[in-house]
Amino acid sequence: MRLKHCHNFQDFRTLAQKRLPSPIFNYIDGAADDEITYRRNTKSFDACDLVPNVLAGVEDVDMSVTVMGQKLDMPIYCSPTALQRLFHHDGEYAVAAAAEKYGTMYGVSSLGTVSLQEIRKKYSNPQAYQFYFHKDRGLNRAMMESAKDAGIDVMMLTVDCITGGNRERDLRTGFSIPFRLTLAGMLQFAIKPMWGINYITHKKFSLPQLDEHVDMSDGAISIGRYFTEMLDPSMTWKDVEEMVKFWDGQYCLKGIMSVEDAKKAVDIGCTGIILSNHGGRQLDGSRSPFDQLAEIVDAVGDKIDVIMDSGIQRGTHVLKALSLGAKAVGGGRFYLFPLAAAGQDGVERALELMRAEIERGMRLMGCKSVRDLSSKNLRFR
Numbered sequence: 142m143r144l145k146h147c148h149n150f151q152d153f154r155t156l157a158q159k160r161l162p163s164p165i166f167n168y169i170d171g172a173a174d175d176e177i178t179y180r181r182n183t184k185s186f187d188a189c190d191l192v193p194n195v196l197a198g199v200e201d202v203d204m205s206v207t208v209m210g211q212k213l214d215m216p217i218y219c220s221p222t223a224l225q226r227l228f229h230h231d232g233e234y235a236v237a238a239a240a241e242k243y244g245t246m247y248g249v250s251s252l253g254t255v256s257l258q259e260i261r262k263k264y265s266n267p268q269a270y271q272f273y274f275h276k277d278r279g280l281n282r283a284m285m286e287s288a289k290d291a292g293i294d295v296m297m298l299t300v301d302c303i304t305g306g307n308r309e310r311d312l313r314t315g316f317s318i319p320f321r322l323t324l325a326g327m328l329q330f331a332i333k334p335m336w337g338i339n340y341i342t343h344k345k346f347s348l349p350q351l352d353e354h355v356d357m358s359d360g361a362i363s364i365g366r367y368f369t370e371m372l373d374p375s376m377t378w379k380d381v382e383e384m385v386k387f388w389d390g391q392y393c394l395k396g397i398m399s400v401e402d403a404k405k406a407v408d409i410g411c412t413g414i415i416l417s418n419h420g421g422r423q424l425d426g427s428r429s430p431f432d433q434l435a436e437i438v439d440a441v442g443d444k445i446d447v448i449m450d451s452g453i454q455r456g457t458h459v460l461k462a463l464s465l466g467a468k469a470v471g472g473g474r475f476y477l478f479p480l481a482a483a484g485q486d487g488v489e490r491a492l493e494l495m496r497a498e499i500e501r502g503m504r505l506m507g508c509k510s511v512r513d514l515s516s517k518n519l520r521f522r
């Protein structure tokens with residue numbers, strides 16, 4: 142199977158599985174506990190159907206959106222994800238370059254493997270910085286200041302990671318940073334030698350967002366310990382309110398799910414909220430963002446940009462989310478499997494297929510612009 146044979150999410154997933162040592166594949170593909178929420182995320186889109194209008198003169202279709210002050214040429218962006226250079230040696234460079242080509246936003250994770258400053262200089266499309274809240278308030282300020290100086294467009298605070306999710310596939314393989322593989326896990330690396338050759342012959346693995354502030358070198362601290370020792374589980378709305386003021390720009394919370402929290406985000410001055418369950422990787426049994434979207438849009442949709450991620454695999458999923466009032470959507474695995482499968486070419490192909498699916502879907506729906514999409518075009522079964 143080659144990249145040109147990939148026509149959808151499942152094809153990219155299959156090719157990624159062929160290329161990656163299975164502990165890494167399972168880190169991307171896996172989720173928390175019984176992975177019920179992970180499966181529901183995509184299934185929830187099947188609970189409703191699109192109702193098209195026809196004869197609407199749809200020769201030109203405009204799928205651009207403006208979200209948190211950023212103009213995106215397509216309504217889906219690349220959500221921030223950790224450790225991208227483990228999935229392909231070009232990692233974040235490949236994702237940012239592909240996102241730039243398609244005129245959309247990408248997020249750089251706190252656990253990113255390329256420095257957000259470096260990538261900011263290279264690419265001009267909107268860039269979000271996914272932030273974790275540290276016990277050390279001075280450190281939080283220093284990190285935000287350097288992000289501000291770098292010209293980051295959107296600050297994205299992840300609020301659904303107050304403690305790590307229980308990812309049992311990783312426990313079985315021993316996937317962690319630094320690697321603590323089980324014997325079976327090691328064997329899986331041995332049978333995918335190309336991955337190892339690429340890993341060794343390219344830029345040394347590092348976590349630049351943290352390296353500057355935390356000694357992560359040579360296993361001095363693991364990601365597990367970083368979460369338990371450095372991040373602050375006592376974080377409250379008051380803390381976030383101060384950060385929002387300090388940032389004084391586009392600021393969104395990633396991982397909001399309840400109406401109460403959505404209202405609080407408005408009250409403390411956030412400009413966006415992302416309904417997300419982290420792709421099912423945190424609280425298993427929690428509701429899917431698409432199932433929850435209408436309720437949140439009804440409550441705060443006129444006061445703040447409502448965005449959602451988790452489970453999106455198709456252009457029609459994007460159209461359904463926009464019909465319910467999302468301003469834009471994010472996705473993780475929809476570009477991570479393509480990245481693992483074929484680097485930048487893979488991510489470009491994924492964005493191209495997504496763009497074509499959205500455009501085709503809009504034409505078939507009789508929509509010239511995303512503004513034409515509304516809940517009138519949607520029926521729940």
Ligand SMILES: Cc1cc2nc3c(=O)[nH]c(=O)nc-3n(C[C@H](O)[C@H](O)[C@H](O)COP(=O)(O)O)c2cc1C
Binds near residue numbers: 252417418421453473
């Ligand atoms: C491998 C992987 C790593 C991720 N790393 C992060 C991260 O570092 N920070 C974060 O806020 N979200 C992270 N996420 C969550 C994504 O930003 C996004 O919420 C999720 O992937 C959406 O679900 P989807 O993969 O079904 O599209 C990660 C997701 C995956 C699959």
